[in-house]
Amino acid sequence: MKRYILYFILASLLLPHLAASSSKVSVKNLRLWNAPDNTRVVLDLSSGIDHRISTFSNPDRIAIDLKDARLSSDIPHEIKDNPFIKRFRYGQYSKNITRIVIDLKKPVRVKSFTLKPNNVYGHRLVVDLFDKYTATAPKVARSAPKHTGIVTVAIDAGHGGEDFGASGKKKTREKKVVLSIAKELKKLIDKDPALRSYMTRKGDYYVSLRNRTMLARKANADLFVSIHADAFRRSSARGASVYALSKRGASSETARWLANKENAADLVGGASISDREDAVAGVLLDMQMDKTLEFSISFGAEVLKEMKKIAKLHSKTVQQAGFVVLKSPDIPSVLVETGFISNPYEERKLKSGKYQRQVANAIYKGIKRFISNEKTAFMTPPSSGKSKN
Ligand SMILES: [Zn+2]
Structure with a gap:
């Protein structure tokens, strides 16, 4: 009896890992948030993912490489009126690397990170695009206030x-x-x-x-x-x-x-x-x-x-x-x-x-x-x- 319990515990500890490494992470959706100075690209994922981002110029574009991923057919290719992004392209880069290419309208600075599930979304990969030539944050110093009383x-x-x-x-x-x-x-x-x-x-x-x-x-x-x-x-x-x-x-x-x-x-x-x-x-x-x-x-x-x-x-x-x-x-x-x-x-x-x-x-x-x-x-x-x- 005891041995069964031990097997059960071992199996439940090991199985999720085995399952994760053998099956692919599905990329279910791609969403965008536009702020005045940046665009946030969010990929909705079925689980955590390994990724790498590379930036290229002539023409300006970035590549998001995803390990062991499968892309849903719902994710968009075309996009209208975004200050940074022209379009998305997708392809299989190598046997286990799927590549998302973002064709850009101008050079960008990129920041990416993953997010764990919350009450609204599941696992996510977030890629933030900023204008390459503007500072990350507004300048801290301000001119000495000249008060007009307003x-x-x-x-x-x-x-x-x-x-x-x-x-x-x-x-x-x-x-x-x-x-x-x-x-x-x-x-x-x-x-x-x-x-x-x-x-x-x-x-x-x-x-x-x-x-x-x-x-x-x-x-x-x-x-x-x-x-x-x-x-x-x-x-x-x-x-x-x-x-x-x-x-x-x-x-x-x-x-x-x-x-x-x-x-x-x-x-x-x-x-x-x-x-x-x-x-x-x-x-x-x-x-x-x-x-x-x-x-x-x-x-x-x-x-x-x-x-x-x-x-x-x-x-x-x-x-x-x-x-x-x-x-x-x-x-x-x-x-x-x-x-x-x-x-x-x-x-x-x-x-x-x-x-x-x-x-x-x-x-x-x-x-x-x-x-x-x-x-x-x-x-x-x-x-x-x-x-x-
Ligand atoms: Zn609050």
Whole structure:
């Protein structure tokens, strides 16, 4: 009896591996996500895959070599209106290598990686194409803010593209709900002559977390609002919450910025700190971070007050966590969890245009009250304001 059990265990350990090596990985689909500065090609696979990417010029093209793969007949050859891609070609490169050739309109920089299954998709191979001659990320430095009194608000709709965020029982996707709320907020802000908006994501594509903060910086944002919807195993969990950066998240970020003094200099009122002692630069940056965090919390509190009027609150005070998108050292930043998409009642609400407009309006009013409370103190770096008093 015991021996049978042992065989059974051995067989169940070995068989999946044997099966994987002898059968082919099927490439079921090829999908594209277009962002303003890149195109993401996604291959849907039946299991994990070995791949290699090569780039060629004259004419510009890339080859994706897949080991032991079988291509479905559904995958496309032709493609319309893509800034990078002319067409796809497929062929058997050698006995066990299948090659996908992407004919390009211009030279690209390529990044590829595989993704494990999630609640929406199975195994995937992701190939990102960027313009070869533009930088990976927007330049970090921004010109010293010349304030005309108009406050620029960066609106950050969470997730996008391959990243669906949370989803509800009725398949409501966080990425879609939060983009709708973001667009409503943009409308309100653009109608207000004292404000200006900037969207870190304008459509259904993914923007990395660091890029979101850098885009906001590049747009000279004075405030940053990230919009999300929660999910939890327990479907009874509900309510909205507002987050600011945690103290620990702030200090690890100070260290990161200090590692690059060019960036750090930009944060303390444009005064160069590259020729100062590390300790001094550290103190200045810490001061900046502390001040920003203080503003973030009072900004969050105003948004929370407004959210309370339209939704049940999950937590009654501003919560703090190490969210990467909240790490700008000099832009007061909050993240609004607009409700639990995993709660059927709140899923229905989040999907409705009415609630989306109410949330946008609550955030807008929070922004307005924060600005009128602080006047524009939050727009002036601590080290440059003092001497001119
Ligand atoms: Zn989210």
